Amino acid sequence: MHPVLFDFGSFTIYSYGVLLAAAYLLGLQFALMRARARGLDAQRVMDLGIWIIISALVGAKLLLLVVDFRQFTSNPRDLLGLARSGGVFYGGLIAAVVVALLYLRRHKLPLWTTTDVFAPGIALGHIVGRLGCLLAGCCFGRQTTVPWAITFRDPAAMANVGTPLGVPLHPTQLYEAGAEAVILAFLLLWEKKGRPFPGRTFWSYLLLYGISRFVIEFYRGDSRGMVFDALSTSQFVSAVLVALSIAMLVFLGRRGRGPERHSAARRVAA
Numbered sequence: 001m002h003p004v005l006f007d008f009g010s011f012t013i014y015s016y017g018v019l020l021a022a023a024y025l026l027g028l029q030f031a032l033m034r035a036r037a038r039g040l041d042a043q044r045v046m047d048l049g050i051w052i053i054i055s056a057l058v059g060a061k062l063l064l065l066v067v068d069f070r071q072f073t074s075n076p077r078d079l080l081g082l083a084r085s086g087g088v089f090y091g092g093l094i095a096a097v098v099v100a101l102l103y104l105r106r107h108k109l110p111l112w113t114t115t116d117v118f119a120p121g122i123a124l125g126h127i128v129g130r131l132g133c134l135l136a137g138c139c140f141g142r143q144t145t146v147p148w149a150i151t152f153r154d155p156a157a158m159a160n161v162g163t164p165l166g167v168p169l170h171p172t173q174l175y176e177a178g179a180e181a182v183i184l185a186f187l188l189l190w191e192k193k194g195r196p197f198p199g200r201t202f203w204s205y206l207l208l209y210g211i212s213r214f215v216i217e218f219y220r221g222d223s224r225g226m227v228f229d230a231l232s233t234s235q236f237v238s239a240v241l242v243a244l245s246i247a248m249l250v251f252l253g254r255r256g257r258g259p260e261r262h263s264a265a266r267r268v269a270a
Contacts, residue, residue: 001015001134001135001136001137001152001154001157002015002135002154003015003016003135003136003137003154003156003157003160004154004156005018014136014160015132015135015136016132016133016135016136016138017132018132019128019129019131019132019135020129020132022128023124023125023126023127023128023129023132024053024056024125026121026124026125026128027049027118027121027122027124027125027126028046028049028050028053028121028125029121030120030121030124031045031049031117031118031120031121032045032046032049034117034120034121035114035117038113038117040109040110040113040114040117041109044107044109045109045114045117047103048100048103048104048109048114049118051099051100051103052096052099052100052118054099055092055095055096055098055099055100056092056093056095056096057087057092058092058095059087059091059092059093059094059095059096060087060088060089060091060092060095061087061091062087062091062095063087063088063090063091063092063094063233064087064088064091066091066225088233088234089126089129089213089234090213090233090234090237090238093122094237100114100115100118110198111198111199112198112199112202112252113198115199115201115202116191116198116199116200116201116202118202119187119201119202119204119205119206120184120187120188120201120205122205123180123181123183123184123187123205123209124180124184126176126177126180127177127180127181127184130173130174130176130177130180131173131177133173134150134171134173134174134177136157136160136161137152137154137156137157137158137160137161137163138157138160138161138163138222139172139173139176139220139222140152140161140163140164140169140172140173140220140221140222141169141170141171141172141175141219141220141221142169142170142219142220142221143164143167143168143169143221144168144169144170144219145168146168146170148171149168149169149170149171150168150169150171150174151165151166151167151168151169152164152165152166152167152169153165153166161222162222162223164221169221170219170220170221172216172219172220172221175216175219176212176213176216179209179212179213179216180209180212183205183208183209183212186204186208187201187204187205190204197252197253197255198252199248199249199252200249200252200253203245203248203249203252204245204249206241206244206245207241207242207245207246207249209241210237210238210239210241210242210245211238211242213234213235213238214234214235214238214239214242217232217234217235217238220232
């Protein structure tokens with residue numbers, strides 16, 4: 001693929017970085033459109049989106065550091081690679097959720113209505129981000145003989161993220177981008193069906209993503225941290241997330257339906 005888009009001497013522009021930035025901007029813009037349609041304070045939502053982006057970047061890299069701790073401690077120079085790596089998505093998601101909850105509580109924005117606004121934007125951004133993974137060669141799959149296998153040949157991919165060259169691999173980046181596209185379409189259609197309640201879109205997203213990520217992990221070929229010597233770190237988080245999502249969907253569904261009450265949603269930010 002094309003890990004490097006442009007190289008001007010010592011100044012290099014990586015394809016992953018460009019698409020990651022595009023992913024965050026598209027996801028945030030989509031969230032802002034949905035926020036305005038629901039009467040939420042667009043400026044507050046914009047500020048929240050920026051905090052989410054920052055915390056997601058930091059959280060993703062921190063979880064990568066934890067997952068590959070032995071690798072980084074045995075080869076301290078690999079720490080420099082954190083700057084080029086996107087990290088682990090679940091680390092970014094967990095950090096973003098924690099920061100978002102603190103922000104929502106401080107500014108008295110409606111909790112579940114706001115998370116519902118952001119959920120499809122996360123899915124949209126993730127689609128673009130995984131295309132960046134494909135270009136960079138990271139998050140690669142296991143060796144395979146399936147007709148749709150992809151083969152990486154750019155030495156920069158091996159140098160940056162250890163991608164095997166000249167070997168047909170499962171295109172797990174496309175598997176996940178495709179799964180996110182299906183989830184995004186489902187969420188947008190699901191919002192118009194049944195009897196919606198605040199939080200349904202957000203927890204439905206986490207449920208569906210957890211299931212898809214658990215399955216796709218079986219086809220991943222890059223280094224994955226293990227839990228109980230049975231599940232990858234992401235599979236373990238997925239299992240917990242799926243169980244939590246089901247519980248929250250049941251709880252919120254029984255608690256009540258209709259718009260979530262809030263006092264600050266329509267207030268203009270100072």
